[in-house]
Amino acid sequence: xxxxxxxxxxxxxxxxxxxxxxxxxxxxxxxxxxxxxxxxxxxxxxxxxxxxxxxxxxxxxxxxxxxxxxxxxxxxxxxxxxxxxxxxxxxxxxxxxxxxxxxxxxxxxxxxxxxxxxxxxxxxxxxxxxxxxxxxxxxxxxxxxxxxxxxxxxxxxxxxxxxxxxxxxxxxxxxxxxxxxxxxxxxxxxxxxxxxxxxxxxxxxxxxxxxxxxxxxxxxxxxxxxxxxxxxxxxxxxxxxxxxxxxxxxxxxxxxxxxxxxxxxxxxxxxxxxxxxxxxxxxxxxxxxxxxxxxxxxxxxxxxxxxxxxxxxxxxxxxxxxxxxxxxxxxxxxxxxxxxxxxxxxxxxxxxxxxxxxxxxxxxxxxxxxxxxxxxxxxxxxxxxxxxxxxxxxxxxxxxxxxxxxxxxxxxxxxxxxxxxxxxxxxxxxxxxxxxxxxxxxxxxxxxxxxxxxxxxxxxxxxxxxxxxxxxxxxxxxxxxxxxxxxxxxxxxxxxxxxxxxxxxxxxxxxxxxxxxxxxxxxxxxxxxxxxxxxxxxxxxxxxxxxxxxxxxxxxxxxxxxxxxxxxxxxxxxxxxxxxxxxxxxxxxxxxxxxxxxxxxxxxxxxxxxxxxxxxxxxxxxxxxxxxxxxxxxxxxxxxxxxxxxxxxxxxxxxxxxxxxxxxxxxxxxxxxxxxxxxxxxxxxxxxxxxxxxxxxxxxxxxxxxxxxxxxxxxxxxxxxxxxxxxxxxxxxxxxxxxxxxxxxxxx
Amino acid sequence: xxxxxxxxxxxxxxxxxxxxxxxxxxxxxxxxxxxxxxxxxxxxxxxxxxxxxxxxxxxxxxxxxxxxxxxxxxx
Numbered sequence: 001x002x003x004x005x006x007x008x009x010x011x012x013x014x015x016x017x018x019x020x021x022x023x024x025x026x027x028x029x030x031x032x033x034x035x036x037x038x039x040x041x042x043x044x045x046x047x048x049x050x051x052x053x054x055x056x057x058x059x060x061x062x063x064x065x066x067x068x069x070x071x072x073x074x075x076x077x078x079x080x081x082x083x084x085x086x087x088x089x090x091x092x093x094x095x096x097x098x099x100x101x102x103x104x105x106x107x108x109x110x111x112x113x114x115x116x117x118x119x120x121x122x123x124x125x126x127x128x129x130x131x132x133x134x135x136x137x138x139x140x141x142x143x144x145x146x147x148x149x150x151x152x153x154x155x156x157x158x159x160x161x162x163x164x165x166x167x168x169x170x171x172x173x174x175x176x177x178x179x180x181x182x183x184x185x186x187x188x189x190x191x192x193x194x195x196x197x198x199x200x201x202x203x204x205x206x207x208x209x210x211x212x213x214x215x216x217x218x219x220x221x222x223x224x225x226x227x228x229x230x231x232x233x234x235x236x237x238x239x240x241x242x243x244x245x246x247x248x249x250x251x252x253x254x255x256x257x258x259x260x261x262x263x264x265x266x267x268x269x270x271x272x273x274x275x276x277x278x279x280x281x282x283x284x285x286x287x288x289x290x291x292x293x294x295x296x297x298x299x300x301x302x303x304x305x306x307x308x309x310x311x312x313x314x315x316x317x318x319x320x321x322x323x324x325x326x327x328x329x330x331x332x333x334x335x336x337x338x339x340x341x342x343x344x345x346x347x348x349x350x351x352x353x354x355x356x357x358x359x360x361x362x363x364x365x366x367x368x369x370x371x372x373x374x375x376x377x378x379x380x381x382x383x384x385x386x387x388x389x390x391x392x393x394x395x396x397x398x399x400x401x402x403x404x405x406x407x408x409x410x411x412x413x414x415x416x417x418x419x420x421x422x423x424x425x426x427x428x429x430x431x432x433x434x435x436x437x438x439x440x441x442x443x444x445x446x447x448x449x450x451x452x453x454x455x456x457x458x459x460x461x462x463x464x465x466x467x468x469x470x471x472x473x474x475x476x477x478x479x480x481x482x483x484x485x486x487x488x489x490x491x492x493x494x495x496x497x498x499x500x501x502x503x504x505x506x507x508x509x510x511x512x513x514x515x516x517x518x519x520x521x522x523x524x525x526x527x528x529x530x531x532x533x534x535x536x537x538x539x540x541x542x543x544x545x546x547x548x549x550x551x552x553x554x555x556x557x558x559x560x561x562x563x564x565x566x567x568x569x570x571x572x573x574x575x576x577x578x579x580x581x582x583x584x585x586x587x588x589x590x591x592x593x594x595x596x597x598x599x600x601x602x603x604x605x606x607x608x609x610x611x612x613x614x615x616x617x618x619x620x621x622x623x624x625x626x627x628x629x630x631x632x633x634x635x636x637x638x639x640x641x642x643x644x645x646x647x648x649x650x651x652x653x654x655x656x657x658x659x660x661x662x663x664x665x666x667x668x669x670x671x672x673x674x675x676x677x678x679x680x681x682x683x684x685x686x687x688x689x690x691x692x693x694x695x696x697x698x699x700x701x702x703x704x705x706x707x708x709x710x711x712x713x714x715x716x717x718x719x720x721x722x723x724x725x726x727x728x729x730x731x732x733x734x735x736x737x738x739x740x741x742x743x744x745x746x747x748x
Numbered sequence: 749x750x751x752x753x754x755x756x757x758x759x760x761x762x763x764x765x766x767x768x769x770x771x772x773x774x775x776x777x778x779x780x781x782x783x784x785x786x787x788x789x790x791x792x793x794x795x796x797x798x799x800x801x802x803x804x805x806x807x808x809x810x811x812x813x814x815x816x817x818x819x820x821x822x823x
Contacts, residue, residue, distance in 0.1 A: 065778040069771055103804040104780050134805075217769040258769055262777035266785070279805065292807070298794040390809045394795035397811075403798075505775040506798055507814060510807035 006054040007171050008088060010080055012112060013096035014105050015062035016383070016511035018124045021520055022096050022154040026163070027057045029523060033531060035715045036084070040429060041075045043086075050164050057094075058087055064104070064509075066111040067212065067261075069220045072429055080115050081206055091171040092118045094163075099129035099136055099151075100512065102277060106269040107262075113147065113178045114208050118170040121149045122163055128514065133280035140276040146178060155517045177207070181268035185253045186260060189214060189246045196242065213239075214246055215258045288383075288513040295387055305391050308384070309410060312375045316368060316414045317445070323367035331360030349552050350545070358544025361639055362537040365417055365705060368445070370529050372411055372418040377524040379407075381516035385425065386508060393506060399488040400495035402426070402506050405435040409487070412442035413480075416706045417536075420713055421528060428504035434494045436713060437723055440706050441487040443480045443698055446641040450697045451479050453644065457669035458690035475691075482698045486730060536708045543704045547638045550608045557606040560599050568595045597652040604649050609635055623696070623732070624689040624739040626677055633696065640702035644668070651675070688742025692735040700731035750822060752787065753799070753815035760788045761820035768817055780804045781818055 013019040023031075027046025034043045044059040060076045068074040078084040080093060095112050097105035112119055123138060142149040148166040152159030180187050194210040212221050222243070226236050247257045294300050335352045342348040379385045385407065393403030404426045412419030419439040426432040443451075455472050462471040571592045578585040604610045613631025620630040628650045636643035651671035653664075675684040701707065707720040714720075755761055763785050766776050780803055781787065790807070791800035798811040 064775075067774065067778065069774070101804075101806045104806055107778065107780070218771055218774075256769075258774050259766060259777055259782070262774075262780075262782045266780060266782050292800075293791075296791050296793065296800060302794045386809070390793050390798060390800070391795075393809075393811065394793065394797045397797075502771065505772045505814060506809065506811045507772070507775045507779055508809045509779070510800060510809050512807075 006056060007091045008056045008058060009092050009094050009167060009171075010058045010060055010087075010090045011094045011096065012060045012066075012076065012080070012108070013062060014064055014098065014101075014108060014509075016386075016509060017062070017096050017098040017101075017105065018154045019059070019062055019096050020524075021517065022094075022122060022124065022152070023057065023059045024519075024523055025154050025157045025160055029526075031059075033527075033535075036075050037086070038715075039071045039075055040432065040713065040715055041072050042424070045087075048164075050168055053168075055167075058090070063108065065108060066208075067215065068224070069216065069218050070429060071224070072427075074221075074224055077208075077212075080112070080117060081208070090117055092120060092167055094120050094122060094167060096122045096124050096154075099123050099126045100132055100134060102134075102136070102273060103266075103269055104509075106272060107265050109145070110181055110265045110268055111208075113145070114180065114211070116177050116207070118173055119147045120163070120166045120170050121145060121147060122154075122159075123149055123151045124154050126151045127153055128512070132286055133284050135278040137276050141272070144272045144276060155520070181264045182211070182260070183253075183255055183264065185250060186214075186255055186264070189250060193242065193246065197239070214243060215261050217247075217258055286512075291513050292387075292510070295384070296390065301387075301391060305388065308379075312372075313410075313414065315375065316371045320367035320371045320414075324364055327360065327364050327367070331356060331363070335360075346552065346555065350548065353552070354545045354548035355541070357548065358541040361544055362533065362540045362705070365415060366529055366533070368415045369418045369421075369532055370525055372414055372422075373525045373528040374521060376407065376411070376418075376422055377521040378516045380425075380524075381514075381520050383511040383513045386510050389425075389508065390510060399491045401431055401434060401491055402428075402504065404508075405431060408435050409439055409442060412439040412444060415444050415446075416440040416442065416703065417532065417709050418528070420706065420709050421532070423713065430495070430499040430501050431504055433714065433719065434491050434499050436710055437494060437719065437726075438487040438491045440701055440703065440710075440723060440727065441483045441490065441699060443483045444703075446639070446703070447479070447697055449641065450643055451476055451694055453665055453668065454690045454694050456665065457672055458685060458687055475694075479694055479698045482695060482734070486699055486734075490726070490730075532709070536705065536712050539708045539711075540705045543638060543708070547609075547704075550612075551604065551610075551635060553608060554606065555603060557602045559602040559606075564595060564599045564602060568592065568599065571595060594652065597649070600649050601652050604631070622740070623692050623735045624686075624743070625693070626675070626684050628675065629684070629689075629693060633693075633700075633702075636702050637700075638702075638704040640697060640700070643697070643702075647672070688739045691742055692739035695738045696731045696735040698731075699727060699734055701727035749819055751816050752781075752789075752801075752810075752818035752820050753812045755789045755820070755822065757789050757792055760786065760823040762786055762823060763818055763820055765819040766817055767819065772814060773817060776810070776814065776817060779808055781808075786823070787820070 011019060011023055023044070023046060027048050031044055031046040035041065036043050041061055046057045046059070048055050048057065058079060060079060061072075063073070063076060066077055066080070068077050075084065079087050080090055082089040093112055093115070095109050097109060109121060123136065123141075126136065129136065136151075138149055138151050148170060150159055150163045150166050152163055180190075182190070190207065190210050193214060194205055194207055197210065198204040209221070209225070213225070216222070222236070222239060226239075250257055250260065295304055335356045338356065339348055339352045342351065376385070379388065388407055389403035391403070392406035396403050396405050405423070408419045408422040408426070410419075411422050416439050419442070420436050423432045423435045423439070426435060455475050459472050459475050463469065464471070571588060575585055575588050575592065578588065605614075610631055612634050613627045616630045616634070617627040620627075620633070625633075628647075632643050632646040632650060635646035648668060651668065653667055653671060672685050673683070676682060677684055701724045707724055710720040710723055711717055750761075752761065752763075763781055763783055765783060766773050766781055785803055787801055787803040789799055790802050792798075793800070798809050799815055801808045801810060801815075
């Protein structure tokens with residue numbers, strides 16, 4: 001074998017062992033992030049230099065067991081066995097274990113050791129274990145495991161040099177196949193199976209996979225292995241028979257499959273630990289236990305949970321809002337500065353409205369994403385995230401999901417983008433997909449302005465029960481409720497149709513509470529922000545430019561050429577003649593603005609987007625909408641928050657209608673109230689129309705950024721396409737029902 | 749036959765069997781609920797489900813429906 005100048009190490013461990021911390025401690029913040037082909041598992045690769053050799057560190061998803069029962073779980077096994085083509089051969093495995101929870105952590109180690117790859121065990125959080133009265137004889141543990149064991153404190157970067165040295169030494173050795181923890185009868189069956197399957201095959205079947213075939217009663221692995229090797233139905237049928245017979249023979253010998261594995265491995269773990277570890281005879285009641293008693297208490301636990309969630313949300317809104325305003329203003333100022341320096345025309349419009357506007361549309365999400373991930377990282381790092389799932393599980397089970405979906409769904413009320421990104425904590429693929437697909441139904445902060453302006457303009461300020469219930473407030477609440485109820489319904493339907501399958505186990509570790517590490521929190525926050533900017537941002541920018549083109553071109557309007565343009569030029573010339581700061585000049589300037597707004601409106605009507613508004617009028621008429629509303633709805637498909645700007649242009653107010661500004665709001669509301677149908681002259685807006693627009697905006701997938709992030713998280717365009725289709729369909733139907741029912745109610 | 753789901757908070761028991769051979773049973777076994785192991789019910793979520801268990805020196809959360817798979821002898 002030729003000497004390679006680069007070595008590959010795979011990092012594996014249980015969740016909550018400090019694996020990501022160790023990864024960063026070894027490889028720094030520079031990492032390549034991608035996806036493994038065909039699955040939703042994230043591929044994270046870091047690198048470091050040691051003794052002139054380039055080391056590649058592959059971070060595998062946190063897992064309790066190497067027993068693949070789904071394609072996502074198969075990735076780790078494939079990487080470790082060198083069967084994952086885009087990673088290549090693994091020279092050594094770095095297995096991280098929590099010193100305070102060795103018994104369960106060594107279960108995974110026992111599986112890793114059987115792979116026959118040189119292994120180093122990193123014994124993390126020894127300090128925490130000691131504080132709980134657990135003493136570990138590291139040398140003795142190393143002797144018994146037969147592989148190097150290095151005590152580390154990843155959060156303080158203690159033991160990193162020793163760990164690297166141990167890895168460097170380990171790759172020089174060839175791992176001996178360790179003794180199997182399984183009973184003799186089982187080992188015999190595995191050897192037989194390995195022999196029969198390797199006969200005539202180009203490559204011998206690794207012992208670990210033969211074991212897994214025998215143990216996997218779900219049939220997943222058999223199917224997966226068949227797919228990757230040519231063999232045909234006959235061989236697959238024969239294999240099924242062979243496995244059934246082998247399992248029957250084992251059962252006769254008193255070894256039930258699959259229980260035999262856990263019994264054998266935990267038996268092995270017991271023998272390894274006996275004498276190598278001293279645990280207090282009577283379990284010490286730790287601070288973590290006392291905190292847990294409060295935080296999972298029926299009354300206090302619920303109270304603390306509600307308070308924590310409220311605090312997170314208030315902070316996200318309060319802290320992110322000024323930053324978002326700042327970004328919005330800066331982008332606007334930058335656009336103005338550039339448009340003043342460029343000649344008017346397509347290039348100016350592309351740079352200002354397409355590129356700068358597009359970049360702004362990406363960056364504007366950053367404050368919310370960073371804030372939310374800051375809090376989520378703190379909750380995760382201190383161990384509360386699992387408790388939140390524990391507290392909310394029963395509620396989420398009712399819609400076919402688990403408690404792990406609660407936080408991502410809740411996050412989506414601020415913004416669906418971090419919500420979708422936060423679903424990575426859900427291991428089950430079907431649960432994760434369902435959560436991703438319904439998260440955009442939660443009313444995000446961008447929908448609020450739409451609700452506020454329409455409610456303010458069209459819902460009467462009536463109060464009931466002596467002012468306790470306000471009709472306007474009730475309408476706003478109803479909009480949030482529409483989203484939640486629809487999300488629950490869609491989740492239920494999805495879990496019974498497209499994503500049907502057995503209820504995934506909730507069985508979940510409740511980790512020990514600990515202080516969150518600042519480095520961890522900041523790194524996680526930065527990583528999420530960067531991943532959004534870099535990997536989703538570029539696509540979002542491309543989409544923005546396409547949409548800009550559709551709303552700009554053909555940029556040719558008979559109306560403008562025939563009347564508006566000459567009027568504008570004449571007005572501008574008149575203004576030049578008048579002395580500055582005269583009342584007459586002021587009056588003419590206001591008139592000029594009006595003409596400018598009419599020109600913008602005329603171009604918008606003639607643009608491809610505006611034409612589409614006209615084409616779809618027959619389709620939106622049953623919703624009570626005229627072509628203007630249709631046009632505004634289409635214009636806001638890339639981002640729902642632009643609807644106010646779009647309506648502003650349509651109603652000749654210019655595009656910079658500021659929703660936060662009361663007079664702007666009033667002006668828009670006045671124009672909308674005055675709008676009439678082109679043919680009949682009847683007013684366009686009434687309560688059912690306003691409600692139908694709000695319901696449409698509550699349910700529609702008008703956010704290209706969310707769709708792009710869904711594409712990134714699911715690794716396929718199919719799911720964002722599905723999300724867009726079902727949400728638009730539902731939004732249309734719901735708006736239709738709202739308007740038609742509303743018009744038939746006597747009160748309207 | 750007593751199952752883990754029937755235990756009141758504060759009770760301790762020894763696992764005698766995990767029923768079934770599907771994904772759920774495998775997960776319960778992997779997490780350490782193997783025959784012979786001692787387990788305690790330390791709490792219940794405010795909504796009545798899931799349960800908080802203690803075994804092998806760590807805390808584990810399982811739903812009642814899942815704990816019904818685990819046969820035990822109360823201690």
